[in-house]
Amino acid sequence: MTEGETWRRVAPEARRFLRGRKRALGRLAAWSLLESAHTFLGGYGVARALDDGFLAGRTATGLAWLAAAGAGALLGGFALRGVFAGLADLVEPLRDGLVRRAVRQALDRAVADPARAPGAGAVARLTQQTEMARDSFAGLVLTARSFVFTAVGAFAGMAALDPVLLLIVLPPLLLGAAAFLATLRPMASVQRRSLDTDEALSDRVGAVGEGLRDIVACGGQAAAQARVEPLIAAQERLAGRLARWTALRTLALGTAGRLPVIALLAATPWLLGRGITAGTLAGGLTYLVQALLPALSTLMTAVGSAGTRLLVVLERFCDPPPAAEDSGSGARSRAPVRTTRRSAAAVELRGVSFAYGPGAAPVLDGLDLVVRPGEHLAVVGPSGIGKSTLTALLAGMLSPGAGAVLVAGVPARREPGAAGPDPRRTLLPQQAYVFTGSVRDNLTHLAARPGRPAPDDAQVLRAVGILGLEGLVERLGGLDARVSPRLLSQGEGQHLALAAAYLSPAPLLLLDEATCHLDPRTEERAERALAARPGTLVVVAHRISSAARADRVLVLDGTRAVCGTHADLPAGSPLYRDLVGEWDRAEDG
Numbered sequence: 001m002t003e004g005e006t007w008r009r010v011a012p013e014a015r016r017f018l019r020g021r022k023r024a025l026g027r028l029a030a031w032s033l034l035e036s037a038h039t040f041l042g043g044y045g046v047a048r049a050l051d052d053g054f055l056a057g058r059t060a061t062g063l064a065w066l067a068a069a070g071a072g073a074l075l076g077g078f079a080l081r082g083v084f085a086g087l088a089d090l091v092e093p094l095r096d097g098l099v100r101r102a103v104r105q106a107l108d109r110a111v112a113d114p115a116r117a118p119g120a121g122a123v124a125r126l127t128q129q130t131e132m133a134r135d136s137f138a139g140l141v142l143t144a145r146s147f148v149f150t151a152v153g154a155f156a157g158m159a160a161l162d163p164v165l166l167l168i169v170l171p172p173l174l175l176g177a178a179a180f181l182a183t184l185r186p187m188a189s190v191q192r193r194s195l196d197t198d199e200a201l202s203d204r205v206g207a208v209g210e211g212l213r214d215i216v217a218c219g220g221q222a223a224a225q226a227r228v229e230p231l232i233a234a235q236e237r238l239a240g241r242l243a244r245w246t247a248l249r250t251l252a253l254g255t256a257g258r259l260p261v262i263a264l265l266a267a268t269p270w271l272l273g274r275g276i277t278a279g280t281l282a283g284g285l286t287y288l289v290q291a292l293l294p295a296l297s298t299l300m301t302a303v304g305s306a307g308t309r310l311l312v313v314l315e316r317f318c319d320p321p322p323a324a325e326d327s328g329s330g331a332r333s334r335a336p337v338r339t340t341r342r343s344a345a346a347v348e349l350r351g352v353s354f355a356y357g358p359g360a361a362p363v364l365d366g367l368d369l370v371v372r373p374g375e376h377l378a379v380v381g382p383s384g385i386g387k388s389t390l391t392a393l394l395a396g397m398l399s400p401g402a403g404a405v406l407v408a409g410v411p412a413r414r415e416p417g418a419a420g421p422d423p424r425r426t427l428l429p430q431q432a433y434v435f436t437g438s439v440r441d442n443l444t445h446l447a448a449r450p451g452r453p454a455p456d457d458a459q460v461l462r463a464v465g466i467l468g469l470e471g472l473v474e475r476l477g478g479l480d481a482r483v484s485p486r487l488l489s490q491g492e493g494q495h496l497a498l499a500a501a502y503l504s505p506a507p508l509l510l511l512d513e514a515t516c517h518l519d520p521r522t523e524e525r526a527e528r529a530l531a532a533r534p535g536t537l538v539v540v541a542h543r544i545s546s547a548a549r550a551d552r553v554l555v556l557d558g559t560r561a562v563c564g565t566h567a568d569l570p571a572g573s574p575l576y577r578d579l580v581g582e583w584d585r586a587e588d589g
C-alpha cells in the first residue's frame with residue numbers, strides 16, 4: 001500500500017476523531033497562543049534592551065526590557081502547564097479507542113477463522129502498538145503546536161523589528177523544510193515494510209519456537225532455518241535503507257536549522273549598511289537560535305520518527321479496504337492476511353492457499369476474492385486447475401491451508417458436530433443427486449429446513465415451469481410418481497437437481513459443472529432462472545455461453561487468478577482469450 005492510500009484510509013478517521021474534540025483543541029490553542037507571547041517577547045525584549053537601553057546608555061531601560069523578556073519566559077512556563085493538561089484530553093481518548101479496536105479486531109479474527117486466531121502474543125503486540133500510537137500522537141501534537149505558535153511569535157517579532165529579516169531567514173528555512181518533507185514518503189514506506197517484516201519474523205520465529213522439539217527430532221533444522229533466514233536478511237536490508245534515509249533527513253535538518261543563522265550573519269554588513277541596528281540583528285538571531293530553530297528541529301524529528309510510526313500503526317487499526325473485488329488484475333495475491341473485519345460479502349476469500357497434502361504443490365495460492373450478495377460469478381480454467389477445489393472450499397468440505405474462506409461473513413467450514421445441512425449454501429456437483437422416492441421429494445429435499453414449511457405443490461409446479469421441466473415430470477407420472485435414478489439419463493438427473501436447487505432457500509448456490517449434461521438451451525434456461533432467484537450464484541462454467549451470462553468471470557490459471565467481465569477479460573487474460581477460442585471452435589464444430 002502506498003503512503004497516499006494509507007493517508008486516504010487514516011485521514012477520515014483522524015478527521016472524525018478531531019471533530020469530536022473541538023473543545024480540547026480550542027483549549028490547547030488558547031494555551032499555546034499564550035506561550036507564543038513568550039517567544040515574541042524573547043527577541044523583541046533583547047532588541048529593545050540593546051537599542052533603547054544599553055547601546056543608548058540607558059542601563060535601567062535595558063534591564064527593564066530584559067526583565068520583560070524574563071517575564072515572558074515565566075508566562076511561557078505557566079502556559080506550558082495548561083498545554084499539558086489539554087494534551088491529556090486529546091491523547092487518552094485516542095489510546096482508549098485504539099485499545100477497544102485492537103481487542104475487537106482480535107475477537108473478530110478469532111470468530112472469522114478460529115484455526116488462525118491470533119494468540120496472546122499478537123494481542124499483546126496490538127496493545128503495545130496502541131501505546132506506541134498514543135506516545136507518538138502526544139509527541140506530535142506537542143511539537144507541532146509548539147512549532148506553529150513559536151513561528152507565529154518569532155515571525156511577528158521579526159516583522160515588528162524589520163521585515164527584511166524575514167527575507168533573509170525564510171528561503172533557507174523553507175528549502176530545508178521542503179527537503180525534509182521530500183524524505184517523508186520514502187522513509188515511511190521503508191518503515192512500514194520494516195514493521196511488516198518484523199511482525200512476520202516474530203510470527204515465524206514464534207511458530208518455529210513452538211515446534212522446536214519436533215523440528216529437531218525430525219531433522220528439520222535446515223527447513224526451519226530456510227523459512228526464517230530470508231526475513232532476517234530482509235530486515236537487515238531495510239535497516240540499512242532506513243539508515244541512509246535518516247542521513248538524508250539529517251542533512252535537510254541541518255539546512256533548515258543552520259543555514260538561516262549563517263545567512264543572517266553573512267548579510268550583517270549589508271543590513272548594517274541599510275541602517276538596521278545592532279539590537280534588531282541581535283533580536284533576529286535570538287528568534288532564530290533560541291526559538292524557531294529548536295522548535296523546527298524538534299518538529300522535524302518528531303514528524304520523521306513519531307509521525308511515520310503513528311501513520312503506520314494507525315493504518316493497522318483502520319478497517320481494511322475490500323479484497324480484490326473488481327475486475328482487472330490479480331484476484332490473487334501473496335500478501336499476508338491482515339483482514340480482520342467481519343465481511344458483508346456473500347463470499348470472501350482472503351489470501352486462501354490450499355494443497356492436497358503437506359508436500360503437494362498448492363492448487364490455490366494466496367487467492368483473494370469478494371463476491372457480492374446477488375452476484376452471478378462464473379469460474380473457468382483448464383482441467384485440473386482447481387475449480388472443484390474452490391467450490392469445495394466454499395461449500396466448507398475442505399479447509400484452507402492458509403487464509404480465510406467466509407460465506408455470509410463467517411467461516412465456510414462449520415464447527416465439527418454442527419447439525420443438519422448448512423443453511424447458507426447448496427452445492428450441486430456434476431454427478432446429480434437423485435434418489436429413489438417421489439418426484440416431489442426429489443424436488444423439495446433441499447428446501448427442507450427446520451422450522452420452515454416445505455414448498456407446496458403450487459410452488460413446486462411453478463419451479464418446474466420456470467426450469468422447463470414439465471415434460472420430464474409428466475413423463476415420470478407427476479409429482480407423486482416414483483423416481484428410479486437408474487432410469488434417468490444424466491441430463492435428466494441434472495435437470496431435476498437444478499429444480500431442487502431453485503427451491504432451496506440457501507442464499508448461496510454453488511454449481512460445479514452441474515449443467516454439463518444438459519443441452520445449451522436447457523442450460524441457459526436453468527442458469528437464468530437460478531441467477532434470477534434471490535441469492536448469489538457461483539457456477540463452474542462448462543461452456544463459454546455460461547461464462548458470458550455471468551456478472552463476472554474468475555479465471556484460474558495456476559499462476560494467477562484474474563476476475564473481470566466476459567467483455568473485458570480477453571484483453572487482460574491470454575488464458576481467457578484461448579478458452580473463448582477453444583469453446584467457440586468446439587461449438588462451431
Ligand SMILES: Nc1ncnc2c1ncn2[C@@H]1O[C@H](COP(=O)(O)OP(=O)(O)OP(=O)(O)O)[C@@H](O)[C@H]1O
Binds near residue numbers: 384388
Ligand atoms: N482428493 C484429492 N487428492 C489429491 N489431489 C487432488 C484431489 N482432488 C483433486 N486433486 C488435484 O487437485 C488439482 C485440482 O483439482 P480440481 O478437481 O479442483 O480441478 P478442476 O479445475 O475442477 O478440474 P476439472 O475441470 O477437470 O474438473 C488437480 O491437479 C487434481 O489432481
